[in-house]
Every structure is written in C-alpha cells, then in structure tokens.
Amino acid sequence: MAIAMPQVGCKAMSKSVRSWAFPWLGLISVGLFGFMYLPILVLAFYSFNDSRYSTGWKGFTWKWYIAFLNDSRILNALANSLIVALFAVGIAAVIGTLMAVGLAKYHFPGKRLYQGTAYLPLIIPDISIAVATLVFLAAIAIPLSGGLIQLSLGTVIAAHVVFCLSYVAIVVSTRLTDLNPHLEEAALDLGATPDQALMQVLLPELMPAIVSGCLLAFVLSLDDFLIASFTTGGGSSTLPMEIFSRIRTGVKPDINALSVVLITSTGFLFAVAEYLRYRSDRKRSA
Numbered sequence: 001m002a003i004a005m006p007q008v009g010c011k012a013m014s015k016s017v018r019s020w021a022f023p024w025l026g027l028i029s030v031g032l033f034g035f036m037y038l039p040i041l042v043l044a045f046y047s048f049n050d051s052r053y054s055t056g057w058k059g060f061t062w063k064w065y066i067a068f069l070n071d072s073r074i075l076n077a078l079a080n081s082l083i084v085a086l087f088a089v090g091i092a093a094v095i096g097t098l099m100a101v102g103l104a105k106y107h108f109p110g111k112r113l114y115q116g117t118a119y120l121p122l123i124i125p126d127i128s129i130a131v132a133t134l135v136f137l138a139a140i141a142i143p144l145s146g147g148l149i150q151l152s153l154g155t156v157i158a159a160h161v162v163f164c165l166s167y168v169a170i171v172v173s174t175r176l177t178d179l180n181p182h183l184e185e186a187a188l189d190l191g192a193t194p195d196q197a198l199m200q201v202l203l204p205e206l207m208p209a210i211v212s213g214c215l216l217a218f219v220l221s222l223d224d225f226l227i228a229s230f231t232t233g234g235g236s237s238t239l240p241m242e243i244f245s246r247i248r249t250g251v252k253p254d255i256n257a258l259s260v261v262l263i264t265s266t267g268f269l270f271a272v273a274e275y276l277r278y279r280s281d282r283k284r285s286a
Helices: 007-046 063-069 072-105 111-118 126-139 153-178 182-189 194-223 226-231 239-247 253-285
Strands: none
Touching: 007 253, 063 253, 072 111, 072 153, 072 194, 072 239, 111 153, 126 153, 126 226, 153 194, 153 226, 182 194, 194 253, 226 239, 239 253
16 A cells, blocks of 8 residues: 655655755856856956056056057958858848748758758858858859859858858747738738839848848858968958968957957847847847
C-alpha cells in the first residue's frame, strides 16, 4: 500500500530546493555576464589610457579618439564598410521582403525546398560563402585583376547581399506568421487592388520587422571580415580588414578607441530595433 507524502512536507521540500538552487543560478548568471562584458569594460578603460601600451595606467586622455578620427586610412575603410553595408542591406531589404511575402502567401511546387535553400546562408560558414563567391566570379570569367569587371566594393556588395538576404527574410517571415490574415482580405473586399493592399496594408504592418531585419543585416555586414577579404580588390579595404592589418603587430590604443565607438554604435542600433519591436507589439495588443 502506497503511503502519500503530506502536502506540507512536499511544499517545504520544494521551497528548500528553490532556496538552494536560486543562489547558484544567480552566481552562474553573474559569472556568464561578467565573462561576456568584462573584456568590453577593460577595452573601454584602456581606450582612455595615456600610454601607448596596455601595461599600466598613465592617466586619462581623449587623444586616441582624436587620433583615429584624424586617420585617413581608418576613415576611408569606414566609408567603404558603410557603402557596402548600406547597398547590401538596401538590396536585401527589397528582395528579402518580397521573398518572405511570396513564401507566406503563395503555394507552388518545390516550395519547401526553396524555403530551405533560401535560409541556407544562415547556417553556412562565412568562409564557405567567401570561397564559393570567389570561385563563382572566376567561373564566369571575371578575372581577379584586369578586365572589364574587377574585384572591388561591387563584388563585396554582391557577396554581402547573399547572407543579408536570409536575415531580412527570416525576420519578416516571423512577423508574417503573427499578422491577422483577414486585414488584407478586408482591403480587397473594400475595393483595393492587390498592389494597393500590399503597399497600404501589408507593408505598414511589416515595417517594424523590415527595419529590425535591416539593422541586424547592417551590423553583420559592417562586422564581416572573411567574405570581404576574399572578394575585395587591391587598394580598397573595409574597416574590419583595416583593423586586422593593424592588430597583427599589437593592439594600439586608437584601435581600442575605435572598438569602443563601434560597440556603442551597435548598442544604439540594437536599442532602436528593440524599441521598434516593443512599439509594434504594444500597438498590436492594444
């Protein structure tokens, strides 16, 4: 005959387990956050160090921030990275949004296969995409030097569109699954054409997701090193390539300052994306 344990004993045991587990979970969480963000704090601390080396504190200064702002090579590399990111994200936003809408609304033979291959760049290593792009350019007779089309920022943009496209499409498709499908049907019943329903009903609802996907793709494109190093031509380099070429001989304070600015800018873009998502969720629940 089974003996039932009193409920009071079960509650006391459960309470003791929770009181034992929560401090350990808190310590583990603090340790993980410290492991992630302590290097960033150290980087920010030494970016204000007056010494050219990170061996000791020599005093507070802003000169390293002024130094990289007056460095023409860094500014040119930053301009190249911004050009690549803006063009790649702009193209990916249009194609990725149309791809997500088409996959959500229409049914056609091979849809699942196409859907799987469309999101494949999300899991393919960057080195594979870089090598594949380089081989493709060689296969269609685009020489690596000379000729009508050379490796340049244009080829970097084409390569970045490949992986930016998937990030925009997956964010927009996630938003599409939460939309009320009757909104577009109501617009059509009221006399709107399919194009009007798309532009005036569907796209405004998708705009927060499009912006969030574009911000994510923009940061990833700005941060890319492998694909850009394989597909860019001589005489033009992106910001990650310029940083890598300088830290091979040691980390310089101006690179520390530049890294802090990049981290701050990325955090700002993330905050903007989260605000847009929060406002969209609040408007939808109202």
